[in-house]
Amino acid sequence: MTTEPMVDVTNVLALEAAHLLQTYKRAPVVFVRGDGSRLFDADGTSYLDFISGIGVVVLGHGHAGLSAVIAAQAATLMHTSNLYYHPLQGQLAARLAALSGLPRTFFCNSGTEAVEACLKFARRYWFSQGMKQRTRYVALRHGFSGRTMGALSVTANPAYREPFEPLIPGVTFVSPDDSSGLRDAVTDQTAAIIAEPIQGEGGVRPLSPEFAAEIERACERTGTLLIADEVQCGLGRTGEPFYFPVLGLTPDLVAVGKALGSGVPIGAALVAERVATQIFAGDHGSTYGGNLLSTRAGLHVLEQLTGTSEAQPYLPPAGLIGHVREMASVFDAAFNRLAAAHDIVAATRGVGVMRALELTVDATPVIEGALKAGLLVNRTAEKVVRMLPPLTVTQSEIEEAVTILDRVLTSVATASKVTR
Ligand SMILES: Cc1ncc(COP(=O)(O)O)c(C=O)c1O
CATH class of the missing domain: 3.40.640.10 (Type I PLP-dependent aspartate aminotransferase-like (Major domain))
Known part of the structure; x- marks a missing residue:
């Protein structure tokens, strides 16, 4: 079993509060480890990472091949x-x-x-x-x-x-x-x-x-x-x-x-x-x-x-780019279901694994609800829930994310009716 590195969360927050220029409004979570599409916080709680460091970690966290070539290059x-x-x-x-x-x-x-x-x-x-x-x-x-x-x-x-x-x-x-x-x-x-x-x-x-x-x-x-x-x-x-x-x-x-x-x-x-x-x-x-x-x-x-190792013209669909095409149809089907089930979903947008749900309301409660439920997505353009998972994301991970979103959208819609 992998255990999380020992981190004193209170100290992490205190040091940042004292010494970092406060240009970022962070979500209240301290990540210490990653594996594929998952991130783990200091308590060992697992999150499905559908933002991947804002579209960066395309190979997924802790990628064995990438870490090996970086380590070898660093040593050389x-x-x-x-x-x-x-x-x-x-x-x-x-x-x-x-x-x-x-x-x-x-x-x-x-x-x-x-x-x-x-x-x-x-x-x-x-x-x-x-x-x-x-x-x-x-x-x-x-x-x-x-x-x-x-x-x-x-x-x-x-x-x-x-x-x-x-x-x-x-x-x-x-x-x-x-x-x-x-x-x-x-x-x-x-x-x-x-x-x-x-x-x-x-x-x-x-x-x-x-x-x-x-x-x-x-x-x-x-x-x-x-x-x-x-x-x-x-x-x-x-x-x-x-x-x-x-x-x-x-x-x-x-x-x-x-x-x-x-x-x-x-x-x-x-x-x-x-x-x-x-x-x-x-x-x-x-x-x-x-x-x-x-x-x-x-x-x-x-x-x-x-999926090629020589400088040669690209031959689609190969490698991860081919995989993204397959995952795109999984997203299409799942997003159509979400849009049909939720009045607060005004539109679904995106291509490949660059996706968004445009809501009729501010996206903040959905982002916060998803975080609590173990899913990382982010808000952009006020009413938009954005998803940029690693390109290695799997069908079952997309379905898991959509199941969480389905629940969160239901509770946000209910809460917004109550407050209206
Ligand atoms: C389209 C686009 N251009 C430029 C940037 C800036 O990139 P960075 O923040 O990595 O310097 C971003 C960052 O989100 C972006 O989305």
């Missing part, structure tokens, strides 16, 4: 900086190129940094060609791309932005259902449009094919670059390596993060050749970006996702 060589070559960056970049069709990669340490790099590379592209005024961006309402000054500048949520203004100027926000707004916003001064193919924080909302076509037309008409932010939806979560081709988008830059390290911090900007030719030595950099530890993790994750 972890970090040398980008002053020198090492064997792994090129290998991982080649695999990302085979999956995405974008031939070059810049490695960094998070999704936010990947977005930041894409924003910079887009401006550099125009600057290199003497178009120094072409600095503007068009971004989408309900979008989220991170919290640094650049990434925040293209993130719509006023609550995130206002305390930090002025942000970088020249960003126009357009609603993702407003095609004519997009046509007006994109001009020959726009450096790039940035869009998540599926808006994650915005409530798991895939862009419509019509709007995606409008983005493509706007780029074609003006030469504007397209940045696809696949930090949340990319690398297998939808049952596809990337979601941009599903929508018919042809980005010049793609930001990835989260899934790529399955818990080891790594991000990457994937870059089309026409942009890459306008970027030069010294234009951007990162001390840690693409170090041996994180790229070793990335290589292992991609092997698991595609």
Whole structure:
């Protein structure tokens, strides 16, 4: 029997209260161990993890293969900086190129940094060609791309932005259902449009094919670059390596993060050749970006996702990506049952194992009720219950989660009738 590491929960909370900057509102639970789709708290209570560290731990917790390659790499060589070559960056970049069709990669340490790099590379592209005024961006309402000054500048949520203004100027926000707004916003001064193919924080909302076509037309008409932010939806979560081709988008830059390290911090900007030719030595950099530890993790994750161990074109459905496709039908059936059974479920959304229930009421009591019942899901866009389980999630785990949600939705609906 596995026992949990001894942790003094009161002390954990007291130390954080005394010494951590209070930027996070945490749920009252201290996790100490994980195994597949399960997390265990300090008392040994088990939770079904349907958020996986916000879409990060795609191989599941305590993955034997990933921990073994990380341990071996840590013992061999972890970090040398980008002053020198090492064997792994090129290998991982080649695999990302085979999956995405974008031939070059810049490695960094998070999704936010990947977005930041894409924003910079887009401006550099125009600057290199003497178009120094072409600095503007068009971004989408309900979008989220991170919290640094650049990434925040293209993130719509006023609550995130206002305390930090002025942000970088020249960003126009357009609603993702407003095609004519997009046509007006994109001009020959726009450096790039940035869009998540599926808006994650915005409530798991895939862009419509019509709007995606409008983005493509706007780029074609003006030469504007397209940045696809696949930090949340990319690398297998939808049952596809990337979601941009599903929508018919042809980005010049793609930001990835989260899934790529399955818990080891790594991000990457994937870059089309026409942009890459306008970027030069010294234009951007990162001390840690693409170090041996994180790229070793990335290589292992991609092997698991595609079921291949050589840099070769992706052959679907294989590896975990094939498994996600199977789990998608389990989610579809289970969510249809939930929607039919509960009036407070206004809509079900999502693809693959990126899922959401939109409620008619605030999602907070459902998140709290699920936590008490041993299921981790999270709230986004106020009324949305979001699920991003590990890509290894099984049919019986999905059914277990839905059984818990079914009970919690019933009690939340009953309570909201009583208080009305
Ligand atoms: C679409 C998208 N882009 C960028 C980010 C920022 O990534 P990170 O917080 O890993 O830096 C996120 C994080 O949730 C995201 O969902």
